[in-house]
Amino acid sequence: YKQHKDLNNTTMKFALFALFLGSANAWSANSGNSRRELLQQGAAFAAAVAAAPSIANGYAVPDLAYPFDGLEPSIDTPTMKIHHDKHHATYVGNLNKATEGKDEVPILDLMADALEAGPAIRNNGGGHYNHAFFWSEMAPPGEAEKTKPSAQLEELINKSFGSLDEMKAQFSARAAPGALFGSGWVWICVNQAGDELKLVGTPNQDNPLMKGVADEVMFPILGLDVWEHAYYLKYQNRRPEYVSAWFNVVNWDKVSENCAYVVENHAGVPF
């Protein structure tokens, strides 16, 4: 939570500054005050300030764990640069504007009620969560090919889809333009009961953590961005080619960690 640390520092500095001002004022206005009274006033003031809604908004684009060319040739370097530094950054900037003056909560906590919160939070909060999730589940092909589903994940995959190959085939079909028309995401989620994996497509920047989007709130463990901005520079209209190439950069160890986390906590992967 880099952004939360910075926020706390900012708030703390402001509170200390306010305490200093408060003390200075009280001193000059009424030098007869006891030291204890002064400290109490200052402390109360600082506490009030610290409890006030944050002024700076701290959602931030997370750094990639690999260089921009790290996912070549599946995902090309210019796409990674623009996708991360422009598209994801825009969602974060808009989200910070939309949450200005409000208490900052982890991005995961904005998901459940995102539809109710309105389009600014739904679209930009969803965009931020989805992309943070996306970057974290991928790895350079050399690393990715050494990863595999854990025993827990493999069991869920076989139970829900029959096999990993079958899951990939169904995932690819769900991601095809005919099945997911326009902009959106395709997900593998753990269901509410925590005993099955579900394949879900969502439009725009929605995700299955949002109430009202899928049949029930579900917890993504793997997701694929099929907005054109995710693949157009290299693949143009050939989305199926992108989907197929993307499997080469999926970090199944991370997907397995996601699975363990959401099953254990009955909650989405936090960022």
Next chain:
Amino acid sequence: MAFELPNLPYAHDALEPHIDARTMEIHHGKHHAGYTSKLNAAIEGTSMEGQSIEDICKNVGDNAAVRNNGGGYYNHCLFWEVMSPNGGGTPSGDLGDAINATFGSFDGFKDAFAKAAATRFGSGWAWLCVKDGGLEVCSTANQDNPLMSGVGCEGHPIL
């Protein structure tokens, strides 16, 4: 009678520098061509075969393939037609008058249109339509268009 991909009224590079030649090639030759062939496949053997594309859009039900590809076919046919290498300038005559009456000025119309385009999240289109004898600006998602009932301003697109 199957729908055909219309030829572009101009060369691929004719709209440079505003729209690049490569985009025109792929947009027309791949995307629009794809909608055309998928539309034909979706209506083959149905009562929609032989209908005009406007009627298909007006009567679009919950058949996603017809909606998406019929919309895509219609939308792109209009799109190529309303652009020209000799384009730009300002509208005159009845359209110019109507724009001034509805939006205050041509700039006012452009602002409204740009806003509709900028605020459409995800894939979609922005439109200028004739509705009940007047003009309206709206936007629609994906390959929907206002000919489809319940969609956008439910007017007849002219831009």
